[in-house]
Amino acid sequence: MEYMTGKLGELMLLAIVLLALHVKAEETEDSGVCPRGCSCPETELVECQNLSQIPNFTNKEFLKSLSFNDHNITELKKGDFNDFTHLEQLYVNGGMLSTIAAGTFEAVSETIQLINLRSNIIAELEPYVFFNLSNIDKIVLNANHLISLKANSFVNMSKLTTLDILGNNLQSVDKEAFIGLPELENLNLFNNHLKQIPFESLTGLTALKVMTLTRNEITTVPELAKAFLPALEDIYLDSNPISEIAVFPNISGSLKRIELEFTDISTTTKETWKYLSQIDQLNIGGTKFSVITAGTFEGLPNLKRLMLRDMPHLTFVGPDAFHGIKDLTTIDLADCKQLHTIDETAFMSTKVTSFFLKGSGVTYIPRHLLKWSTMKTVSIEGNPINCDCKVDWMLDKAIFGNNTGVKNSFNKLVCATPKVHFGKNVTSLHSINLTCKSYEDDHASRFATGIIIAVICFVFMTTIALIMKFRQKIMISCRRYYQYRRYKNDLVFTVEHDTSIAELEDTDGPEGRPLKDMRLETVSIET
Structure with missing residues (x-):
């Protein structure tokens, strides 16, 4: 009995303790330390959801990170962040925020380092909203409804390095939109509606290293830019309807990478690249080139990586096609479905050690196209190889030396023609089974037959015509x-x-x- 009484007492004591803790938690929520709709996993971190306004916090001075997700907050006003004396990160994401008043972030101007306002409905920024934030490093305005950036949108932020405004409706950027941003390195304007590169707006961004203008509506690249960006290393202009670049502008002496993938460019000349001798990577995959001949890329002596994949109209790579690119080490011609011929001397002026041709339309890979034994990377499978006597060299393992990786790549090649070898691995064949009646021979024979038939038809039709005339x-x-x-x-x-x-x-x-x-x-x- 005494044992049962003791156990009952312990259970009652535990229940009282749990009840006290629950009451204390409710008092804590009501007091504003961790308001309803928020979680406070740490003293310095608060995460809130489904709120329509910023609640009252009693521990403002301790908070370093404040997050509002899936919210119904429509406006941020001056005074909303008063007394947040240590706030470093602010997230207001995925909601109905449309208005930010000038001076909103004034109270946290010396502490705030990150402001993320992603996925709201902000259509306009008042001047001086982002102003004098002395420690801000990154601002994110992705997936809003911004139509333009007006003068003084971003002013006097000496430590800002990253500005993301992708996925908006931007059509214009005022020439004074960016003022006093001496450390800005990354400007991301991906997926907007800009019709020209806003060079004039970029004047003064002396630290800018990466500029992303992918998937806008830019149609031309002017020869004369109204800005010089001395630190610019990478520029992304891919997925724009650019049809021609007569001369790429001299915008930076530090430029290393240019992305022009999936534009409408169909030809270039030596003049196109005359200010770009320093770049080491160029991507023009998915463009409308039909042939690549000597001179197409002349003027790029320091280019090391050239991306030409997914070119739907490319059919032919000619002799010494990459003349002038003496330091080229990587060439990517993968997934060029119409590419049927690469001349054996195409890479004679280069130092290519990485070669990508997977999934293209090449029927024959020349013996001396590259020095196969010294290649670092080779990807050539998925091409419709014509297995005639010309592929006999691929059976000679000595050509590949001890390069196991290259051997494995050639082991993956499969015959498409003739029918007798269809579906077989090229390297599984024997020389005795490789005939010299190639596709080209068959083509010549069919051509001759066609000529004979055409002559017979001509004689017949001429006879009929004469009979009708003198009937x-x-x-x-x-x-x-x-x-x-x-x-x-x-x-x-x-x-x-x-x-x-x-x-x-x-x-x-x-x-x-x-x-x-x-x-x-x-x-x-x-x-």
């Missing part, structure tokens, strides 16, 4: 011949010496029958 004369000649044959074979004429009347005897019957009273007359035959 009347032909018919008259036939008629004359027929009459002549008839009189010669069927009738016998007898003429008396003393009369002008002739008797004609029909020789068809058993006895000749005289034809009387017939007068001989001279009748002209029409011609």
